[in-house]
Structure formats: structure tokens, C-alpha cells
Amino acid sequence: MTAIAVADTNKDNKSEDKKALGGAGLRGQSAGTTSLCTVGKTGTGLTYRGYDITDLANYAEFEEVAYLLLKGKLPTQAELDSYKQVLKKARGLPTALCQVLEAIPADAHPMDVMRTGCSMLGNLDQELDFAEQDEKTDTLLAMLPAIICYWYRYSHDGVRIDTANSSEDSIGGYFLEMLTGKAPSDLHKQVMHCSLVLYAEHEFNASTFTARVCASTLSDLHSCITAAIGSLRGPLHGGANEAAMAMIEQWQTADEAEAGIMQMLANKDKIMGFGHAIYRESDPRNALIKAWSEKLSADVGDTHLYAVSERVEQVMKREKGLFCNADFFHASAYHFMGIPTKLFTPIFVMSRVTGWAAHVYEQRANNRIIRPSADYEGPEHQDWLPIEERS
Numbered sequence: 490m491t492a493i494a495v496a497d498t499n500k501d502n503k504s505e506d507k508k509a510l511g512g513a514g515l516r517g518q519s520a521g522t523t524s525l526c527t528v529g530k531t532g533t534g535l536t537y538r539g540y541d542i543t544d545l546a547n548y549a550e551f552e553e554v555a556y557l558l559l560k561g562k563l564p565t566q567a568e569l570d571s572y573k574q575v576l577k578k579a580r581g582l583p584t585a586l587c588q589v590l591e592a593i594p595a596d597a598h599p600m601d602v603m604r605t606g607c608s609m610l611g612n613l614d615q616e617l618d619f620a621e622q623d624e625k626t627d628t629l630l631a632m633l634p635a636i637i638c639y640w641y642r643y644s645h646d647g648v649r650i651d652t653a654n655s656s657e658d659s660i661g662g663y664f665l666e667m668l669t670g671k672a673p674s675d676l677h678k679q680v681m682h683c684s685l686v687l688y689a690e691h692e693f694n695a696s697t698f699t700a701r702v703c704a705s706t707l708s709d710l711h712s713c714i715t716a717a718i719g720s721l722r723g724p725l726h727g728g729a730n731e732a733a734m735a736m737i738e739q740w741q742t743a744d745e746a747e748a749g750i751m752q753m754l755a756n757k758d759k760i761m762g763f764g765h766a767i768y769r770e771s772d773p774r775n776a777l778i779k780a781w782s783e784k785l786s787a788d789v790g791d792t793h794l795y796a797v798s799e800r801v802e803q804v805m806k807r808e809k810g811l812f813c814n815a816d817f818f819h820a821s822a823y824h825f826m827g828i829p830t831k832l833f834t835p836i837f838v839m840s841r842v843t844g845w846a847a848h849v850y851e852q853r854a855n856n857r858i859i860r861p862s863a864d865y866e867g868p869e870h871q872d873w874l875p876i877e878e879r880s
């Protein structure tokens with residue numbers, strides 16, 4: 490009797506909670522404090538340390554935003570120049586890391602390559618004291634583009650690239666040069682700055698929260714970032730930009746796209762690159778990357794992909810009231826720049842490592858181990874059964 494009464498009460502509480510919190514997934518609950526970012530609050534709804542995302546995306550280089558997140562203020566020109574020099578000098582991959590990357594097969598998932606690369610670096614460049622956190626983050630930020638490009642070029646083209654030598658002084662430009670072996674255009678470098686700025690930070694999203702949970706045990710930086718990469722990999726989070734590309738490239742015309750989306754909605758499929766856990770009306774990053782996608786579409790003489798993407802956006806609004814999140818127009822933008830689809834989410838990592846590291850610093854500065862409770866819904870007490878009496 491008692492057990493049933495308790496179970497019923499829990500059930501009632503749970504449906505009350507569900508109504509109050511809009512469901513599971515810790516939605517609507519504050520899980521800590523941060524001075525890094527607001528999501529869905531004032532202005533366009535996204536700020537980094539008080540600066541609106543539109544200003545940052547339109548006027549800042551990615552390295553300025555990295556500095557803002559990691560060091561707490563926008564850099565002066567002299568500070569920015571010297572920060573970029575530090576990052577540039579740290580790019581060359583250690584031989585032992587190259588050897589590990591060469592052992593990873595060409596059909597590996599590039600996010601697994603990023604995870605392994607980060608983890609291996611944690612063995613070669615150990616964080617022995619939290620006083621080293623800035624230096625370790627700089628090295629990671631500098632090496633993540635090199636890690637993915639070294640593996641990609643070796644496993645796909647049989648080429649060992651020289652990761653230490655590049656005239657490109659920005660992370661975006663360096664990535665494109667390492668990937669293609671050619672100097673990138675100014676247009677492509679501008680798009681990379683915007684994209685990396687948009688992806689840099691987003692409060693307590695799943696991967697950042699993963700990093701903070703790991704940091705709260707007083708673990709090392711590489712463990713926190715490796716864990717975060719694993720969380721970002723999933724298609725409900727960072728992996729959505731690749732999934733969106735796989736979807737839109739099936740369609741040759743906007744009408745075909747409309748029919749395809751209607752069918753997917755009838756099948757109750759999730760449409761990748763749409764919806765958001767926090768934003769209700771729009772994701773402010775969408776308009777910014779969409780504008781670049783349109784520009785790139787004209788630049789490459791695209792005949793259909795941008796039109797397909799726009800039609801998907803219209804149909805999703807009309808049918809479900811859902812809007813594009815940061816990932817949707819990233820798909821076509823990256824595609825127009827000639828970036829292979831499977832490298833889309835690793836670019837997200839190259840940027841978000843700044844937000845993750847800044848959150849690790851915050852967590853360390855005011856730490857209590859993150860350890861929530863759970864509502865138990867398993868069986869009540871059970872009597873022990875010797876193995877021969879079990880069925």
C-alpha cells in the first residue's frame with residue numbers, strides 16, 4: 490500500500506514538474522552562474538561578456554572574440570597582434586601526435602579524430618597545474634585546425650602537411666590553407682571569422698555543461714575538452730550542420746525540397762538545423778550566417794542549394810512555426826567554400842574550444858562538484874535470491 494501511494498505521489502509530482510519546466514532535460518532550471526554569455530535575453534538575445542553577437546560577428550576577428558572570452562576583455566591592437574603571434578607559433582604538431590593521427594583510418598568520424606587528437610595532446614602537453622590553463626588552451630586553440638587537417642590530408646590524399654608553416658595569421662585562414670594547400674580568398678577568410686565568432690560560446694549548452702561537469706571534479710583541461718567534443722558530436726547538437734547538409738543536398742529544386750520536407754514532417758522526422766532548446770522566436774546567429782551563405786551562393790554560381798535552403802526555412806516556419814538555428818545555413822555556406830561535409834562539426838570544435846575553456850576557468854574559480862539528484866523510479870526493496878533460485 491505504502492509503496493503504491495509513494496509511487497503515485499512521485500508520478501503526480503513529476504507531471505507537475507514537467508508542466509512547470511516544459512519537460513525533461515533540466516530545461517528551465519539554472520545550473521550555475523556565468524559572466525560569459527546570455528542566450529535568449531536582451532537585444533538579439535545572444536551576448537558574449539555583454540557584447541551583442543551582431544556587433545561581434547560584423548566587426549570582430551575570431552581571435553578578438555577568443556581573447557574576450559578567455560582573458561575577459563576585448564584586446565587592444567597590440568594585445569591582439571601579440572596573441573595572434575602566440576597562437577601562430579604554437580601550431581606545429583608534435584611528431585608523436587602526427588603518428589597517432591596517421592594510424593586513424595580514412596573512414597573514421599572526424600569528430601572522433603578531434604577527440605583522439607585532443608586526448609593525445611593531453612598526454613604530450615600535460616596540464617600539471619591550473620596555473621598553466623591559459624597556455625594549454627592557447628596550444629589547443631592553435632593545434633585543433635592542424636589536427637583535423639593533418640589527419641584528413643594524410644588519410645585522404647597521402648600527404649603529410651607541414652602544420653608549422655603558414656603565412657595565414659588567422660585560425661580560419663590557416664584551417665583553409667592547411668585543408669586545400671592554397672591561400673584562401675579574402676571572402677572565405679571573412680566567412681570563417683564570422684562562423685567561428687558565431688560558434689564560439691553559448692552558455693550552458695550540452696557540450697559546455699559536459700566540460701563544466703568534468704572541470705568540477707578538478708580534472709585537467711584536456712579531459713574537459715575531450716569530454717565536450719564527445720557531447721558536441723551528436724546530431725541534436727553540433728552534428729546538426731552535417732545532418733542538415735546531408736538533407737538539403739538530396740534536392741535539386743525548391744519544389745522538390747518542399748515536397749521532401751512535407752513528407753519528413755508527415756513521417757514525424759526531426760528536421761536537422763531547426764528548433765532550439767532556449768530560443769523561442771529565432772536564433773540570432775541564423776541571419777548572420779545566412780547572409781554569408783547568400784553571398785557565397787552568388788560567388789560560386791550556385792543554381793539551387795541556396796534556394797532549396799530558403800524554401801526549407803519557409804516551409805518549416807509555415808508548417809511548424811520552427812526557425813533555423815545556427816547550424817542550418819552553415820551547411821550551405823561551408824559547402825560553397827568547398828569544405829567537405831564531414832569536416833563541418835570539427836570547425837565548430839575549433840571555435841567552441843574558446844567557450845569551453847572559458848567555462849572551465851569559471852568553474853575552477855568558484856567550484857563545487859556538480860552532482861545533481863535523480864528521482865528514483867525503480868523497484869522497491871527486493872529480497873536477495875541465490876543464483877540457483879532465479880528464473
Ligand SMILES: CC(=O)SCCNC(=O)CCNC(=O)[C@H](O)C(C)(C)COP(=O)(O)OP(=O)(O)OC[C@H]1O[C@@H](n2cnc3c(N)ncnc32)[C@H](O)[C@@H]1OP(=O)(O)O
Nearest residue numbers: 724725726727729758759760761762763764765766814815
Ligand atoms: C548549435 C546547436 O546545437 S543548435 C541545435 C542543433 N540541433 C538540431 O538542429 C537538431 C534538430 N532540433 C532538435 O532536435 C531540437 O529542436 C533541439 C534538440 C535543438 C531542442 O530540443 P527541445 O528543447 O526538446 O525542443 P522543443 O522543446 O522546442 O520542442 C518542441 C516541439 O517541437 C518539435 N521539434 C523541435 N525541433 C524540431 C525539429 N528540428 N524538427 C521537427 N520537430 C521539432 C519537438 O519534437 C517538440 O514536439 P513535441 O512536443 O511534439 O515532442
Ligand SMILES: O=C([O-])CC(=O)C(=O)O
Nearest residue numbers: 690691693694695766815
Ligand atoms: O545552446 C544550445 O543548446 C545549443 C547551441 O545553440 C549551441 O551550443 O551553440
